[in-house]
Amino acid sequence: MPAIPSLALWVLAWIFLFIGLTSLIVLVIYTKYGxxxxxxxxxxxxxxxxxxxxxxxHFFLLNWxx
Numbered sequence: 142m143p144a145i146p147s148l149a150l151w152v153l154a155w156i157f158l159f160i161g162l163t164s165l166i167v168l169v170i171y172t173k174y175g176x177x178x179x180x181x182x183x184x185x186x187x188x189x190x191x192x193x194x195x196x197x198x199h200f201f202l203l204n205w206x207x
Contacts, residue, residue, distance in 0.1 A: 146204045154200035161193030 168186035
């Protein structure tokens with residue numbers, strides 16, 4: 142029996158994917174063009190990217206029934 146995808150999980154997965162990718166892009170741009178190195182901003186961006194991309198992948202896998 143195929144799994145029935147949940148609309149709420151699907152929407153959350155896409156939102157988390159965009160938040161994670163945005164924080165990853167902010168990290169890359171800041172490390173390339175930032176004038177002074179901020180360990181706090183780098184750590185926050187890494188944590189946000191990892192958490193949101195991880196939950197996004199988890200929600201996509203739940204939707205696909207894996």
